Amino acid sequence: MEEEKKKIKKPLGVARLLPAKCIACGARCQSVCAKHVIEMSESGEPIIDASRCTGCRRCIKVCPAEALEIYYTPEQQKLLEEIARMEAQGGGAAVAEPEEEVEEDALPKGHGEYKGLWVFVEQVDGVPAAVSWELLGVGSTLARQLNVETAAVIIGNKVENLCYEAIAYGADKVYLVDHPVYRYYRTGPYFRAVCSLVRKYKPEIMLVGATGVGRDLAGAVATELRTGLTADCTGLAVDSDRRLLMQTRPAFGGNIMATIVTEKIWPQMSTVRPHTFHMPEKDPNRKGEIIHEVIDISEDEICTKVLEIIQGKTDGAVDVAGADVIVSGGRGVQHPDNFKVLQELADELGGVVACSRAAVDAGWMPQERQVGQTGKTVRPKIYIACGISGAIQHLVGMQNSDIIVAINRDKNAPIFEVAHYGLVGDLFKIVPALTRQLKELRAQSKS
Numbered sequence: 001m002e003e004e005k006k007k008i009k010k011p012l013g014v015a016r017l018l019p020a021k022c023i024a025c026g027a028r029c030q031s032v033c034a035k036h037v038i039e040m041s042e043s044g045e046p047i048i049d050a051s052r053c054t055g056c057r058r059c060i061k062v063c064p065a066e067a068l069e070i071y072y073t074p075e076q077q078k079l080l081e082e083i084a085r086m087e088a089q090g091g092g093a094a095v096a097e098p099e100e101e102v103e104e105d106a107l108p109k110g111h112g113e114y115k116g117l118w119v120f121v122e123q124v125d126g127v128p129a130a131v132s133w134e135l136l137g138v139g140s141t142l143a144r145q146l147n148v149e150t151a152a153v154i155i156g157n158k159v160e161n162l163c164y165e166a167i168a169y170g171a172d173k174v175y176l177v178d179h180p181v182y183r184y185y186r187t188g189p190y191f192r193a194v195c196s197l198v199r200k201y202k203p204e205i206m207l208v209g210a211t212g213v214g215r216d217l218a219g220a221v222a223t224e225l226r227t228g229l230t231a232d233c234t235g236l237a238v239d240s241d242r243r244l245l246m247q248t249r250p251a252f253g254g255n256i257m258a259t260i261v262t263e264k265i266w267p268q269m270s271t272v273r274p275h276t277f278h279m280p281e282k283d284p285n286r287k288g289e290i291i292h293e294v295i296d297i298s299e300d301e302i303c304t305k306v307l308e309i310i311q312g313k314t315d316g317a318v319d320v321a322g323a324d325v326i327v328s329g330g331r332g333v334q335h336p337d338n339f340k341v342l343q344e345l346a347d348e349l350g351g352v353v354a355c356s357r358a359a360v361d362a363g364w365m366p367q368e369r370q371v372g373q374t375g376k377t378v379r380p381k382i383y384i385a386c387g388i389s390g391a392i393q394h395l396v397g398m399q400n401s402d403i404i405v406a407i408n409r410d411k412n413a414p415i416f417e418v419a420h421y422g423l424v425g426d427l428f429k430i431v432p433a434l435t436r437q438l439k440e441l442r443a444q445s446k447s
């Protein structure tokens with residue numbers, strides 16, 4: 001008779017923090033932990049109860065900073081050595097494969113009906129809002145992780161051309177509602193159309209730009225569908241095991257970054273500020289399906305009438321949100337006249353001057369130049385922060401910039417934690433020196 005094989009369950013290890021890497025992203029690790037073994041410290045870092053951790057690796061998968069790793073306790077090390085020894089002996093032992101332990105309660109029930117990620121494509125007079133394409137970019141990445149399709153929802157009048165653009169930016173499918181009733185955005189007809197499509201096709205996630213229109217529409221849709229909506233997200237990720245959208249945004253007056261999940265109702269809805277995510281590459285060769293939908297609605301049923309569209313005055317306004325180079329000043333600039341020093345550097349780089357809220361509150365700069373939670377979200381190629389400490393409310397508006405240069409005389413200023421290049425010193429010496437250097441380089445390249 002064959003000797004019964006000895007079975008040893010392979011240990012999965014235990015998650016542990018690499019403190020130097022943690023960026024206090026807003027407790028994403030804690031929110032996905034099915035065993036509730038993670039507490040957050042006051043500084044926003046996870047404290048893991050190793051004695052209860054099952055090594056399921058969910059926290060590791062969602063960590064945006066690779067700040068968590070698996071390690072094996074001495075007891076687990078011994079087991080691993082034992083398994084290796086038995087394997088080396090060849091066939092003397094069968095090792096039970098590790099099973100990821102998932103609590104029944106952790107999995108949403110009835111979720112199976114809802115599938116796919118949708119992006120609402122906003123347009124005015126057929127001109128799409130760029131944030132819609134940004135959301136298709138991030139949306140298709142998240143959808144791939146969930147192994148589902150990305151769909152765009154386009155509502156308007158004579159807007160079929162936008163369907164091809166949506167496909168080029170990452171949509172696999174487009175639901176198109178094209179009718180004169182939808183020429184102008186009006187809450188009633190638009191939210192009726194979106195709700196009708198959601199009820200019919202049941203997407204699990206819906207992303208909407210946090211613009212005036214998007215905020216209005218998403219709120220109405222979420223209320224009607226009685227689902228959760230997380231407004232003004234600054235970060236998105238998915239927990240593919242639980243099929244949850246991890247929605248990060250500032251909370252409690254911007255004092256913490258919270259990661260919010262809509263666990264038991266669908267679709268999971270988020271609005272996301274423009275410039276939070278990269279504009280994806282446009283691929284005109286992409287193929288996708290266009291589904292024409294007809295909503296039973298007539299103009300007579302709609303009480304809101306659009307009489308005239310009056311464009312806001314933009315003459316001379318500086319487009320901080322759309323700039324490629326931003327030289328930004330904070331309280332360290334000390335006086336409104338000193339912003340000239342920043343303007344000279346910005347002119348040399350072909351950029352614009354922005355500021356922190358401290359500079360706005362002091363009356364040195366207009367509010368439309370403010371970057372941050374209550375100001376603009378920016379994503380320039382270069383962001384030069386001069387005399388800005390790096391409060392979280394400022395960081396949420398600029399931390400996704402391609403290159404961040406911080407100039408601050410306090411070497412411990414938090415801005416250096418997000419900066420790619422840090423210059424410790426007096427901005428009134430460093431900024432003019434940079435401008436001079438650039439002028440010299442330009443002169444040399446001409447001669």
Ligand SMILES: Cc1cc2nc3c(=O)[nH]c(=O)nc-3n(C[C@H](O)[C@H](O)[C@H](O)COP(=O)(O)OP(=O)(O)OC[C@H]3O[C@@H](n4cnc5c(N)ncnc54)[C@H](O)[C@@H]3O)c2cc1C
Binds near residue numbers: 409427
């Ligand atoms: C609900 C809420 C929303 C908010 N929204 C925003 C927002 O949208 N945007 C925003 O920016 N803030 C916002 N804030 C305010 C935020 O908390 C900070 O108070 C603000 O960002 C600080 O601005 P600051 O960095 O310019 O000033 P400070 O924090 O005072 O920092 C000034 C920095 O300048 C440095 N410095 C001084 N002199 C020099 C020099 N000569 N050379 C070099 N460095 C120098 C100092 O070392 C210091 O680090 C918000 C706050 C709340 C509560």
